[in-house]
Amino acid sequence: MSSVDAVVIGAGHNGLVAANLLADAGWDVVVLEATAHAGGAVRSGEIAAPGHSSDLCSSFYPFGAASPILSDLELDRYGLNWRHSPTVLSHVTSRDDVAVMGRDAATTAESVSEFATADGEAWIELFTQWERISEPLRAAIFAPLPPVVPAASLLGRLGTAETLRLVRRLLLSVRELGEELFSGEGARLLLTGNALHSDVSPEGTGSGVYGWLLAMIGQEFGFPAASGGAQTITDALLTRLRERGGIVETNAAVERLVVGNGKVLGAITSDGRSWRAHRAVLADVPATTLYRDLVGVEHLPGRMVADLENFRFDRPVLKLDWALSSAVPWKDHRLAQSGTVHIGGDTGGLTRWAASLAADEVPEEPFILFGQPNVADPYRSRPGKQTAWAYTHLPKSFAKLSADDDRIMAYVDKIESRLAELAPGFSSSVVGRSVQAPVELSVKNPSMIGGALGAGTSSPGQQLVFRPVVGLGRADTPIDRLYLAGAAAHPGPGVHGGPGANAAKAALRRSGRLTGDLYRAAIQGAHRLVY
Template identity: 55%
Template sequence: MTTAEVADAVVIGAGQNGLVAANLLADAGWDVVVLEAAAAPGGAVRSAEVTAPGYLSDLYSAFYPLGYASPVMHALDLGDHGLTWRHAPDVLAHVLPDGRAARLNRQLETTSASVEEFAAGDGERWQHAYAEWANVSAPMLETLFTPFPPVRGGAGLLARLRLYGALRLARRIVVPARKLGQEIFRGEGAQLLMAGCALHTDLSVDDAGSGVFGWLLAMLGQEYGWPVPEGGAQKITDALVSRLWVSGGHIEYGARAERVLTARGRAMGVSTADGQLWRARRAVLADVPAPALYLDLVGAAHLPSRLVEDLDHFRWDGSTVKVDWALSAPMPWKDPATGGAGTVHLGADLDGLARYAAELAVGEVPRDPFLLVGQMTTADPSRSPAGTESLWCYTHLPFRHEWHAEEVLAHVARMESVLEEYAPGFGRLVVGRHVAGPGDLEQENPSLVGGALGGGTSAAYQQLFLRPIPGLGRADTPVDRLYLASSSAHPGGGVHGGPGANAARAALARNRFLTGDAYHAVIAGAYRALY
């Protein structure tokens, strides 16, 4: 008979959110075990040499404005565990089809001069837009990375903005990216810097709510840059693991969670595929997609029927194709200034961005893909031999659970054609290539369902208290002592630790608030009212 291992908290998944949650619980003195199905930690924050010897590639995520700015990550002091940040000379370049490029630089005057080339007065308008951001940056970030409703951060915003300013901000949150850019700026350069950032999500420049994503990422780039970890994305994971080990936490590898064990409406532990039982004295936290937690690990029979019905309407973000190349020399851009940008947006003006998103929306493979390109050696010289470049690029496809290899390779050919157009001679520099289609991404990391990177759509109908389905906007679930700690929960996708931190806070609150019984009564009552 299998004996049960016992811990205060059992965390499912050693992705960045699971590791953040485990660290915070260990800091509170809890005995924590993390169950990771793979042989190594990190989820979508990992690095390896996959193109050619000496060329380091980030396998999934790469640039980290949210991680660098996140108060959650900042409070963990990961620099004490080996994490060092590096910046490219320019944060971002958006290259237009006519060859012109708008550049975002951490020096405000440099960005202003770039967008001024597209329209007289846009340099000053950019500075004004940044001043507005700087006024709300701290309370905005606090609001983003705390449970819903964000009482303290919201109060801070209201104190800064007063009522009318808060109403203007509320409007900005729902305005489409194209319209927001056109309201603030006159020229296409500044507009594209924001609109291109919006397409880091699965939203169109004309979708409600896309403007706030573009504004957020562009302004974070202006304030903090889009830095990368020296030595690869893996260094974020390594620092989180090192910190957890020092705090007394433990990670069990090759331990695939098969079932969340429940009794009398309460999470009691986890069973793994090898038959091992892991009993949780206080909490189970799951860094897995919401459908996987509710339908696979818990089971519909243990959940309110309306919750199960609503999961039928859960929407994933788009599928993704990601390619890494080892180049024998820097990218031969037509515009040499583009060579200084860590990230390059390539292949579309505003109308092109709209057409690209429209094709995705109707399930078509874009004929002219919009590319997000990363020049990793430009940002961090340790990524490849001197005088070379470790390059990556990704683009979206319509969401599907299955893609044939020939479809993926045909789209990679389109991607390489775009790169060759803007950087003639690119193909001759390639000494190694690694292609990760949607199926490859999911095979390596089952949480990336269909190659979706964000844990669910960024659309307004699946945000805040609507994420992952209409509910409390919190990490709590209808099962007592069970918490959703993945990017399927508020505040969503990105490497910032928000969902993991929110889950840890909820577990700690449930434990200390009148031994948890009164807390659970409040949460359970709220769920009864909902469902």
């Protein structure tokens, strides 16, 4: 039996963030990763053609650039540098109209004013308000609940009346929010396209907060790529951890946790090895995997087990990667300047797309998130070896389909046909292609159950104190010294390290000599109220 202060299950970026913070505190840490590679969704590899390095899943990182957690880790000292495209993103409609978010608000204002003259000034006003509250709001988002100090700072900057108005706005659907703020389609599309990075509908309550938040973060921090590819982020976290004595074991799938007297004692891997954890176990895995498979429902409160029956994953996705011999030959030169391109209809068309998915139907026109990393990071590939990617959400019934299914290939044809319209000659530049349907995604990364990227729906009923189920909205679990450190925990998906950092902070508080028992008593009391 190996003995350490903490076992971290899963070497996704959240698990590695948690491990780094514990190692900073002087803890002995081992990270157990089920697959052959650390990094989870933050990895690169030659999957489309030899010599063409693609980002296997995530590729552009607005939340990473905005995250105070990643900033505090000083990953630039370990090789991480952000690269920006000339413009942040573009949205092209079915009529080939284009709205552009520039690197500065004035450029965005100029673009949206082409759709409605007054919208340029309205965009500047919206971003000016954001600049006043960006720092405390980001601190509040990434902090454990309740975020008392940053919330107080936010209230101090806005005042009670303006805070209430902001909260009201953010409870609106993104369609309603766009109609309140802007007169034309351009700015509304920038909000709506950003909202649809999640699995919420443009008509859904609270979808406005996603569109507003990602649009404002993008306006301030851009949608940068990691120089050299997504793998650079993982490599920086690994190098930093190993420098502090942390150990990462790959091909070490945890089969179950050992629980005794309401406390986690350690982990057993599928090859029979056991790991004693003296202080904590932190799990960067889906909530259902942790509670049902690793802990076992017999160790959990009955009401929590019942709540898990209502847990919902986000919709599955289809991910395409292309190896290209040249840059994408867009008809509209503005699309060539953005690392991220939203391809979809107008706001009405995006609502119809979401409605089709909600009805478990194939939409006539899919909303496509398209990425061209070389626009932001032209030196990541040798001449003649560019890459591009796209993903789109699928109906829930597609969650068990693989890339060789005719229904998946029909989706691929739709996407490539639309690209051929927007970029004549695209097909002739393709020298290789990788298709990852839900089955392929879940096989390569067990945390992507059913091809879902977000470890749980982004609907309001599964956020904050409801994430992953009704509870505290914190990393703490009903099992003493066991913490949920993955995207199923608040503040949810995105490469920002929030869940991992919150889990590490909770573990450190619980182990404090003076405050540890008081902290646990408070958590237990709160759990008794809920369960």
